[in-house]
Amino acid sequence: MxxxxxxxxxxxxxxxxxxxxxxxxxxxxxxxxxxxxxxxxxxxxxxxxxxxxxxxxxxxxxxxDGIVNRYAHIPATIQLSEEVLALLRKPRPAGSVASANRFLERLNGHIGSLAIFVMDERGTVLASSNWKQPDSFVGEDLSFRSYYLTGLSGQVGRHFAIGITQGEPGYYVSHPIRDGERVVGVAAIKIGLAGIDQAWELLGVPALIADENGVVILSSVPDWRYTALSPLSLDSKVEAAVSRLYNNRPIGNFPVAIDASLGPEGQEIHGGARLGIAPGRAQLGSTYLVHGRQLSSTGWRLLIFSDLQPxxxxxxxxxxxxxxxxxxxxxxxxxxxxxxxxxxxxxxxxxxxxxxxxxxxxxxxxxxxxxxxxxxxxxxxxAERQQAEQTLRAAQDELVQAAKLAVLGQLAAGITHELAQPLGAMRTLSGNAIEFMKRGNLATVEQNLGIIARLADQMGRIITPLKTFARKSPAIPAATDVAHAVGAALFLLDQRLAKAGITVINHCEPGQAVAWCDQNRLEQVLINLIRNAGDAMADSPTKTLTLAAATTADGVELSIADTGCGLPEGGALFEPFFTTKPPGEGLGLGLAISRDIVREFGGDLRADSRPEGGACFSLHLPAAPKEQP
Known part of the structure; x- marks a missing residue:
């Protein structure tokens, strides 16, 4: 080689x-x-x-979801109004239409929706919150609307539609109105969608919302509205025309083809010029990525268009x-x-x-x-990044410590208020025991000492949450005779009520109503409500305290009614630190703590003013489960 x-x-x-x-x-x-x-x-x-x-x-x-669902529960509560039920009954009482209109007007003014209205079995609007306005819904025949048909069938209807009087789009939620077992009408609310239009700028990219038919109903680009992402089927076109879902607006085709089944990877589409996006607002160029998300509560579909050019x-x-x-x-x-x-x-x-x-x-x-x-x-x-990380960790530690101190302060305030009642009762019972011991009535002394021991155990259970810092100790529910809890509370406050000259009418009888709750916690709530009722009747000429209990279909209803000064205006009654007492006589925590205790049982506490004067506090408690044979 x-x-x-x-x-x-x-x-x-x-x-x-x-x-x-x-x-x-x-x-x-x-x-x-x-x-x-x-x-x-x-x-x-x-x-x-x-x-x-x-x-x-x-x-x-x-x-x-927050915008369209915040008032979705309102139609379900309308059937509780006697004015609405009287409007739908036959023969219709005189003045029922005016009463129902005023009730719906007040309700709508409180929540701020576009309109609330009631339809009869034929789909005619009998009463509406906008009855005073020239474009009122009163008298309109809405039997062709999908939400009316759904509500008449006994179900909850949720649909997007364009109004036939104002032409304003809205989200309609309907609910059947029952008089007994029969559906006598439909209540509906029209929720405005202006809040969504105002939120497009916060999203930062072009976006749209399409309904269940694939028609764009809301969009940051006005030219996209009322176009179909895919051609509508014949059934969809017929249903939209019959129900006037889009108020006879022509539905065109979306400028580009959108895949109906967008996956997590999204869809890359071309042709930015055809979309009509205005220059100066998220200009996309010729290629962009489309992502979609199904809104489960409404059935709508949210699509956003992300620019691929940068x-x-x-x-x-x-x-x-x-x-x-x-x-x-x-x-x-x-x-x-x-x-x-x-x-x-x-x-x-x-x-x-x-x-x-x-x-x-x-x-x-x-x-x-x-x-x-x-x-x-x-x-x-x-070095600069390490310093920034150390500063961030220190700030996070301070935030955590501040949150712990805030929770500890709230817990301490609740514990202080809850201990005040057992301590007062123990002071009263111990004084009574001394007096009865002087008289030689040892049986009553033994009974008072037993109650003091039980109150001491109760105070121990109240203090237990401090061991777990911010977590309340769970109440132990058991079958509790409401009459026994009422009797114990009246016994502890007997001297106070007698001294104030209050007449107590107790309709609670043993065995009449048995609730599933913790008796000690229930007594705490009753003592607080009875004391508040006594304070409210301090300046009343007639001082009567009425207690009643009844078993309902879904639990036990216990009411405490007084003839005092009534409830203050506004909805801050159950807010912490809200009180109507003079400075130094109350912290404003009693009602807030009482409602929290009742809700731990699975119940609720509400307050209403009585027409004849005074206030009525109602406790709704779950019924005790029936024993298995």
Whole structure:
């Protein structure tokens, strides 16, 4: 075999012929690495964009649900109004229409919806909150509306529709009105959607909401409204026309095709110019990514359009950076190869070798200085980030400590208020025990001491929550005779009521109503309510306290009625630290704590003013479960 000639002896023409191939190969490598950097950056950008889109969908979806569902429970409560029931009964009492209109007007003024109205079995609006307005719903025939038909069938209806009087879109929620077992009418509320239109700017990207038919009903781009994401079926067109869902508006096609089954990856679509997005507002270019989310409570579909142009511009920059870095590395390799070649040709060009070495050392020195400066900057950035992380951790610790102190303060206030009643009772019972002991009535003394012992145990159970810092100890529910709890509370307050000249009428009989709750906690609530009733009747000419208990279909109803000054105006009665007593005589925590205790049982506490004067507090308690045979 012939020996390979040394490189120094290769003919110049042959060396020159190989150089274009090497340059092409290097350019190909640089191009491939730059393209790979672009693809990797694009993939990472797409993942970040999808994650951000998911967060936007979650937040905006929650906001939409809050807007359309905050008053969805109102129609269910309308059937509790006697004015509405009288309106739907036959024969209709005189003045029932005016009474129902005023009731709906007051209710709508309190909650702030667009309108609340009541329809009879034929779909005619008998009463409405906007009865005074020229475009009132009163007298309108809405039997063609889907929400009316759903409510008449005994179910809750939820539909989007455009109003036939004002042409204003809204979200309608309907509920059947029953008189006994029969559906006699339908109550409906129209919830405005202006809040959603005002929230588009907060979303930051173009978006739309489509109903269950795939028709765009709300959008940040006005031209998109009342277009169909996909062609409507014949049944959908007929149903929309019959129910006048879109008030006979023509439904066009959406500018671009949207896949009906958008996955987590989203859909990349082209043709930004056809979407009609106004310049200056989230201009998309020619390509963007569509993500969707189904709003379960309404059946609507939320779509957002994320711009891909900034992400791809960033990916191009990363790809160019990768190509430049690769070129630098290859250039360094070429320099090393050139140095080796110079070393091998040292005999032929020693002067050239020395010159090349000097140039190389100069380049290395410059690069070393650049790397040193870069390393110093990196160390400074690392130190700054570490300092920022330490500051953030300190701030988080302070927030946690502040939250603990706030919860501890609330718990301490509740414990102080709850201990005041047992301590007062123990003081009264101990004084009575001394008096009865002087009289020689040891049986009564023993009874009082037993009650004091039980109150001491009760105080121990009240203090127990302090051991768990901010978590209340759960009450132990049991079958409790309401009459026994009422009797115990009246016994503890007997002297106070007698001294105040209050006549007590107790209709609670043993065995009449048995609730599922903790008797000690129930007595605490009763003592607080009875004491409040006594204070309210301090200046009343007639002082009568009436207690009654009854078993209802879903539990036990216990009422405490007085003839006092009544309830103050406003809805702050159960708010902590709200009190009508003079300064220094109350903290305003009694009713708030009492309602929390009743709700722990699974019940509720409400207050109403009596027409004849005074107030009535009603406790709704769950009934005790029936014993298995």
């Amino acid at each position: 012939s020996a390979q000639p040394p490189e120094s002896l290769v003919p110049p023409s042959r060396a020159l012929s190989t150089r274009p191939l090497i340059v092409l190969a290097l350019l190909l490598v640089i191009g491939l690495i730059g393209f790979g950097g672009y693809r990797a950056s694009e993939y990472q950008g797409m993942q970040t964009l999808r994650t951000d889109a998911g967060h936007r969908l979650d937040l905006f979806g929650a906001a939409v 992400m791809r511009a960033q990916a191009i920059g990363h790809g160019a950076l990768a190509a430049v870095a690769t070129g630098c590395v290859l250039l360094l390799l070429l320099v090393v190869a050139q140095r080796r070649r110079i070393l091998r040709q040292k005999l032929e060009a020693k002067a050239l070798l020395e010159q090349a070495n000097a140039q190389l050392e100069s380049k290395v020195a410059r690069r070393t200085r650049a790397l040193t400066d870069t390393n110093a900057r990196l160390q400074k950035e690392v």
